[in-house]
Amino acid sequence: MTESNETAESQEIVETRGDDRVDLLRADTNNDGKTDVWVVDTDGDGKADLFQFDTDGDGQVDITMVDMDEDGTPDEVVDGDGGHPPTTTTPTAVIPPS
Numbered sequence: 001m002t003e004s005n006e007t008a009e010s011q012e013i014v015e016t017r018g019d020d021r022v023d024l025l026r027a028d029t030n031n032d033g034k035t036d037v038w039v040v041d042t043d044g045d046g047k048a049d050l051f052q053f054d055t056d057g058d059g060q061v062d063i064t065m066v067d068m069d070e071d072g073t074p075d076e077v078v079d080g081d082g083g084h085p086p087t088t089t090t091p092t093a094v095i096p097p098s
Contacts, residue, residue, distance in 0.1 A: 011080070011083070012080065012083070014064060014076050016043070016050050016068075016084065017045075018042045018043030020043065020044050021086075022042075022044065023039070024039045024046075025037070025038075026038055026086075026090075026092045026093065027091055027092070027095055031096075031097060033090075034059050035054065035089070036091075037051070037054075038051070038052040038053075039051055040052070040084075040086075042084075045070075048067070048070075049067050050064070050066055051066075051067070052064050052065075052086060053065075061080060062079070062080070063079065064077070064082030064084065065077045
């Protein structure tokens, strides 16, 4: 993949169920003190429909998944933040090492 394609993909905007961003969970899966997983409710119904992952520990979203019908199966998966960059705050959950 060329750099220009990566840039274009990272700017892809995904549709969500609404315009809100209520973080239901922020998790630090590798215990480095930075959020690695964001679970978000975008329509205020208390159910997650936007999932974002930092897979390389650089603090940036690498993969965004949207579950439009909230059936547990992602309807769209894109590289990057999908137009929904999270704010940087401390994780609300730390996943203990196994």
